[in-house]
Amino acid sequence: MATTENLSAETGGRTEPQFDQNASATMDMDTAIVLLGAGVTAITHPLLYVKLLIQIGHEPLAPTVGTTMFGRKVLYLPGFFSYAHHIVQVDGKRGLFRGLSPRIMSGAISTMVRSKVKQAIPTEQAEPVSNRDNLNTSLRKVVKETSYEMMIQCLSRITTHPFHVISVRCMAQFVGREVKYRGLFSCIKKIFQEEGIGGFFVGVVPHVLGEVIFLWCCNLLAHLINTYAVDDNFSQAPAVRSYTKFVMGIAVSVLTYPFMLVADLMAVNNCGLVAGLPPNSPIFKTWVHCWTHLSHESQLFRGSSFFFRRVPVTAMALTEE
DSSP: OOOHHHHHHHTTTOOOOOOOHHHHHHHHHHHHHHHHHHHHHHHHHHHHHHHHHHHTTOOOSOOEEEEOTTSOEEEEOOOHHHHHHHHHHHHOGGGGGTTHHHHHHHHHHHHHHHHHHHHHSOOOOOOOOOTTSOHHHHHHHHHHHHHHHHHHHHHHHHHHHHHHHHHHHHHHHHHHTOOSSOSHHHHHHHHHHHHOGGGGGTTHHHHHHHHHHHHHHHHHHHHHIIIIISOTTSTTHHHHHHHHHHHHHHHHHHHHHHHHHHHHHHHHTTSSSGGGSTTTSOOOSSHHHHHHHHHHTTOTTTTSOSSSOEEEOOHHHHHHO
């Protein structure tokens, strides 16, 4: 790695300023990631907006009667497109992007935090894991890599969670048509005045727990499959291994979804918005209380699906309607 001393010696002791190409490249990469992330966030924001409103239990459209492919009668709740169309009718097209700016800010800060942590605490070059490693050696490699990723993820989440709270509350205002949370700086001032520093971190515990559990389960499951189920002699082994973690991520995200749901509900709960107060929502003392309530109501996966949301009903109920 080139240092200032090395460069000075190679140029005959000249002391002209030298540009740190690695730092410049890192900065350019971070800028590109921030811009790309902002674009992706803006494009996907309507999807997450609808998801949040479903999570907090806001169902402004009446369900419709339908039948499944097996002839069973059910009530279909509105899907993403119907819900988004309703938001446009109420708030216009710009209404689909309520709460977007805090999310973009969160993504930018997350990128910077991750970059700074990696520069301050560099990790050793990862060693490839194969089925030639014994159990202790391969697990040691995975644990070391995952622990490093977990540290970065936790620092990033804790740093950006206040912006997540602001974004969630801005979107939740749709339910009661409030204007309590508007600009970014006014939101920060209002939360600090009403709830103190703790108001910026409501729901952070289940959010961090969900991401930590997701990270460990995804990495360990992918490791077990890549190391013991995929043979190195198999010609397509590299291709299979490249997709294993992605597939495991999808599967594990389903299991950890309740943590994200509870985190979002706690961010809104008892903050002065209609969406977080009775009768729309009970007032939860802790996130465990929220989890218990959702479990009792069989609602731990509320909002996990955007399409084909249905509520089974009896034929008698349909006849009466």
